[in-house]
Amino acid sequence: MTDQASNIYPEAAPAERIDGKAFATALRADVAEGSARFRAQAGRQPGLAVILVGDDPASQVYVKTKMRQAADAGITSFPHLLPGNTNQDELLQLIALLNGDDQVDGILVQLPLPAQIEEKAVIEAIDPAKDVDGFHPVNVGRLSTGQSALVPCTPLGCLLLLQDRLGDLSGKKAVVVGRSNIVGKPMGQLLLNAHCTVTTVHSRSQDLAAECRSADILVVAVGRAEMIDASYIKPGAIVLDVGINRIALEDGQSRLTGDVDFDAVSTVAGAVTPVPGGIGPMTVACLLRNTLSAAQARTAH
Numbered sequence: 001m002t003d004q005a006s007n008i009y010p011e012a013a014p015a016e017r018i019d020g021k022a023f024a025t026a027l028r029a030d031v032a033e034g035s036a037r038f039r040a041q042a043g044r045q046p047g048l049a050v051i052l053v054g055d056d057p058a059s060q061v062y063v064k065t066k067m068r069q070a071a072d073a074g075i076t077s078f079p080h081l082l083p084g085n086t087n088q089d090e091l092l093q094l095i096a097l098l099n100g101d102d103q104v105d106g107i108l109v110q111l112p113l114p115a116q117i118e119e120k121a122v123i124e125a126i127d128p129a130k131d132v133d134g135f136h137p138v139n140v141g142r143l144s145t146g147q148s149a150l151v152p153c154t155p156l157g158c159l160l161l162l163q164d165r166l167g168d169l170s171g172k173k174a175v176v177v178g179r180s181n182i183v184g185k186p187m188g189q190l191l192l193n194a195h196c197t198v199t200t201v202h203s204r205s206q207d208l209a210a211e212c213r214s215a216d217i218l219v220v221a222v223g224r225a226e227m228i229d230a231s232y233i234k235p236g237a238i239v240l241d242v243g244i245n246r247i248a249l250e251d252g253q254s255r256l257t258g259d260v261d262f263d264a265v266s267t268v269a270g271a272v273t274p275v276p277g278g279i280g281p282m283t284v285a286c287l288l289r290n291t292l293s294a295a296q297a298r299t300a301h
Ligand SMILES: NC(=O)C1=CN([C@@H]2O[C@H](COP(=O)(O)OP(=O)(O)OC[C@H]3O[C@@H](n4cnc5c(N)ncnc54)[C@H](OP(=O)(O)O)[C@@H]3O)[C@@H](O)[C@H]2O)C=CC1
Pocket: 154, 177, 178, 179, 180, 181, 182, 183, 184, 201, 202, 203, 204, 208, 221, 222, 223, 224, 242, 243, 244, 245, 279, 280, 283
């Protein structure tokens, strides 16, 4: 952080830290209530199948967190931990089995997958009604045409936080940094559906900082540690930091950091989400919310 960057608006009050972790805890309590009602009506708990191929330690941690929080929210999880050399046909056979299993309402295949498996083929094999990640082209199409859909968890978590703080988002200027299928694109779509004026920027954009400085709402999902400093921020803006970057420290340890330089941005913004404790926990809470929604929709007809 440069002195210049931290002092461009010296009169501003420091930004509020948005507690995504606490919000996610409240959201999981809502899901638990809904799951209990579902169980009373359907005679079973909502079910979530979680597939992990390989033994990447970070992915193992995420999968454990998801299963523990699912149990706490009254959702049964069905873990499928497959060896790293699993081939595509084996994975597709498992998905076909889960598509046909009435106890399973949601199917999550942890990404990234090993190189021998094509992500697109796997995503397209999942029954769209059980696609709790919202990555299937049917759900992507439904979201982009404003129909009810299973919506990707990370952008859904961002939207819920924004609506909690701002209520109606109509007419707000929103800038999304990043255009991945998982975060950036569905985020733009959700903000557009909520009547924001949306700009999506990426690695080929010109004058990224100027685009970002026009934003009342700035959502950052680039995967570059602390890239966004105070010079990207409009005074008073709400900044959501999706980035999860593990950086090595000198003592051999590591720490998690976002795509936003939290301290620098806090001198200018109105409110900022931290990493950890921001969007990450919201993602997992929204996965459980989507599982409950899928269970309700599957038993409604
Ligand atoms: N909190 C959570 O729950 C989750 C967090 N994440 C994290 O969010 C981050 C983004 O993830 P994801 O969307 O999957 O990442 P991707 O790598 O798929 O996409 C990154 C996007 O950022 C753009 N980009 C990269 N460098 C720059 C740059 N210098 N200037 C402008 N744009 C740039 C890329 O542009 P281009 O398209 O032109 O290449 C691309 O659109 C990661 O840190 C990831 O770990 C992801 C999912 C969930």
